[in-house]
Amino acid sequence: MASSTFSVNTGSSTSADPSGTYGPAWGLAAARLPRVAARRMRGCTRPGRLARLDRILLLREAELIGRIDGEFRDAPLVDVGVGEWPWTTIETAHSLRAFAPSLRVIGVELDPDRLRHARRFEEPGLEFRRGGFELPLGAAERPRVVRALNLLRGYSETEARAAHAMLSAALLPGGLLIEGTSSPSGGVLCVHLLRKRGARLAREGLLFSTDFSQGFAPVLFRDRLPRDLRRRSEPGSAMHGFFEAWTQAFAAARSTGLCENAALFALSAQLLASRVPGIVGDAALHATGALLWQPPGGVPSPGDLGP
Numbered sequence: 027m028a029s030s031t032f033s034v035n036t037g038s039s040t041s042a043d044p045s046g047t048y049g050p051a052w053g054l055a056a057a058r059l060p061r062v063a064a065r066r067m068r069g070c071t072r073p074g075r076l077a078r079l080d081r082i083l084l085l086r087e088a089e090l091i092g093r094i095d096g097e098f099r100d101a102p103l104v105d106v107g108v109g110e111w112p113w114t115t116i117e118t119a120h121s122l123r124a125f126a127p128s129l130r131v132i133g134v135e136l137d138p139d140r141l142r143h144a145r146r147f148e149e150p151g152l153e154f155r156r157g158g159f160e161l162p163l164g165a166a167e168r169p170r171v172v173r174a175l176n177l178l179r180g181y182s183e184t185e186a187r188a189a190h191a192m193l194s195a196a197l198l199p200g201g202l203l204i205e206g207t208s209s210p211s212g213g214v215l216c217v218h219l220l221r222k223r224g225a226r227l228a229r230e231g232l233l234f235s236t237d238f239s240q241g242f243a244p245v246l247f248r249d250r251l252p253r254d255l256r257r258r259s260e261p262g263s264a265m266h267g268f269f270e271a272w273t274q275a276f277a278a279a280r281s282t283g284l285c286e287n288a289a290l291f292a293l294s295a296q297l298l299a300s301r302v303p304g305i306v307g308d309a310a311l312h313a314t315g316a317l318l319w320q321p322p323g324g325v326p327s328p329g330d331l332g333p
């Protein structure tokens with residue numbers, strides 16, 4: 027995997043900013059952030075991969091997606107790491123703009139060839155810009171959501187944490203950084219929901235979702251944990267404690283005689299909620315094969331010990 031330099035201030039390659047200048051929207055604050063050298067990586071993606079995440083976003087974050095007060099009026103959703111072809115960014119734009127027609131979606135991609143492919147699909151409300159973790163936004167552009175799916179797997183754990191800080195630097199208060207990993211089809215995914223609270227980025231929730239195409243057992247999600255937690259589910263760790271509790275809840279659900287995956291998932295989620303604080307009791311979410319964990323003290327950080 028070849029490294030390239032990080033700074034890709036490519037204002038001239040895009041037409042959307044009236045000032046024509048792109049770069050860190052948060053000048054001084056952004057300048058103090060740790061830097062991560064961007065990496066060239068494979069751009070594998072496919073249509074439909076993130077469609078369930080789009081639906082969950084509408085289910086849980088409709089207010090954030092639809093807000094038009096104050097600075098939110100023009101606040102975009104920024105999708106970082108578009109991929110070889112921009113299918114998932116286009117699908118997200120269509121799905122969210124059907125609900126919030128004035129929402130702007132900006133796809134960001136480091137690779138010039140991939141950017142060229144993507145720009146053929148620009149349309150009103152959807153544009154693509156060249157850039158990296160230091161988002162190519164104008165000084166007045168502050169996103170409501172930044173999504174980075176299947177982007178950080180090629181980076182180290184430390185780089186992933188630094189990338190969180192960079193990707194979230196321009197978010198509006200209350201805005202969301204969605205970062206995580208999915209299987210190639212998108213059938214299994216696990217994402218961080220990181221919320222901008224004042225100057226802080228709160229590790230608000232961890233979202234697990236499956237379409238049951240690989241059956242279901244909690245362990246399915248272990249290999250899809252976001253980059254900073256992926257190697258952090260060893261015995262004794264907080265993530266290990268979480269998976270142990272879910273596995274026990276799953277075993278208890280199976281012992282009732284249930285065998286249909288969706289029903290087992292929903293019952294295991296319900297049982298888990300009685301053992302682990304912060305399991306969101308949203309039946310509509312569970313019915314779609316999704317579980318949201320919002321631990322009162324925040325999602326464990328790498329190295330946090332279990333109970």
Ligand SMILES: C[S@@+](CC[C@H](N)C(=O)[O-])C[C@H]1O[C@@H](n2cnc3c(N)ncnc32)[C@H](O)[C@@H]1O
Binds near residue numbers: 064108114134175
């Ligand atoms: C595996 S694709 C993910 C595509 C899509 N998001 C998905 O989930 O299917 C990752 C893309 O991220 C791009 N990429 C890697 N590092 C990046 C960075 N620092 N900033 C922007 N894009 C980056 C790569 O060029 C690649 O096209």
